Amino acid sequence: MTVSQFPENGGERPWTNADTLARLRSCVRKDPVLAALPLEEIDWIVERGSVRQLDAGDAIHSKHAPSDSLYRVLSGAVRISSVSAEGREAIFNYYGRDEWFGQIGLIDGGPRTHDIRACGPCVLLTLARRDVEALLGRRPALYREFALLLCAVIRYSFALVEDHALxxxxxxxxxxxxxxxxxxxxxxxxxxxxxxxxxxxxxxxxxxxxxxxxxxxxxxxxxxxxxxxxxxxxxxxxxxxxxxxxx
Missing domain, CATH: 1.10.10.10 (Winged helix-like DNA-binding domain superfamily/Winged helix DNA-binding domain)
Incomplete structure (x- = not known):
């Protein structure tokens, strides 16, 4: 696992190098998507994960970039947006603490669909695509969990279209x-x-x-x-x- 210095975020206790490993293991064990995994798989994820600090406005990935990572928000929040050729930005949604993102490219292998930036200070767990694919190869039942996350995104998108129209x-x-x-x-x-x-x-x-x-x-x-x-x-x-x- 790679780590960096972590900021205060709201009223939360700050992430520090001294306790990052233990806190990350606790977060992963409690995550609904990964909770059924045996402890050795949890430790495998923690060992290969990268924990990153981002400040407000920092780019996590851009539209059309390769889908090379899966992310989980450990602290703070990120925003999903897109920018036109004229520079006009549209914001679509936010992902907050304990939420995953990046699963669309994980499943279909295509490029990123939107820009994602930090919405204030935040901390992310990043898993490389090759490691996620290796985990899914051993634990194919996880495909269903990530598919359910994707279904939630689709439902939210349909609700936005309906609300805008009605x-x-x-x-x-x-x-x-x-x-x-x-x-x-x-x-x-x-x-x-x-x-x-x-x-x-x-x-x-x-x-x-x-x-x-x-x-x-x-x-x-x-x-x-x-x-x-x-x-x-x-x-x-x-x-x-x-x-x-x-x-």
Missing amino acids: LSLSARLAKHLVTLVDAYGADHPAGRMIDLHLPQEDLSMLLGSSRQTMNRKLAEWSRLGWIKVQYSQIVVVNREALVQLYE
């Missing part, structure tokens, strides 16, 4: 905030904070709206007491009020 911007924004706080929520005195570095510009790209429109809507909901908007962070105060906008 829901108003207010409804889509409310649904995204609820989805994000349910997935990445952290306790906050006022409610639940979306524990992502989430500038309003990024949120507008995520929903295909202008920043000005997004700012007005967030300001309106803040006045109503449904949310609190802080620098690059949103606290959901009244989840039920948001849910009523799209159900």
Whole structure:
């Protein structure tokens, strides 16, 4: 296993070289995808894995790059996006702590479908493609686990298309905030904070709206007491009020 220095991330205990091996082994043993593996396979993964620190904006891989690795988020979060030839960026989703990504290229062998960058400081477990293929060769039942992860991505993609076609911007924004706080929520005195570095510009790209429109809507909901908007962070105060906008 290769390691680097690790940052503080939110309220989490920082990863350090002294305890990385033990913490990584614990994470892998508890992972739903890998939990059924015998301990010798867990140790094999830990030995061959690379644990990396990334800062906000650091590139993990780019669209059309070879699919040479599989990743698991150990701390922090990453964002999935794509940039047009004119430089316009669209954000599609985020992956947070304990989530895997890179399985599309792992299964079909094709190039990367999107750009992925660190969304604030994060720590990743990286497994080389050759090692994942060797593991799958010994444990083919794992194909089903990674296929289920891919099914979740497909379901999410269909839901995005449906929401864009059928829901108003207010409804889509409310649904995204609820989805994000349910997935990445952290306790906050006022409610639940979306524990992502989430500038309003990024949120507008995520929903295909202008920043000005997004700012007005967030300001309106803040006045109503449904949310609190802080620098690059949103606290959901009244989840039920948001849910009523799209159900």
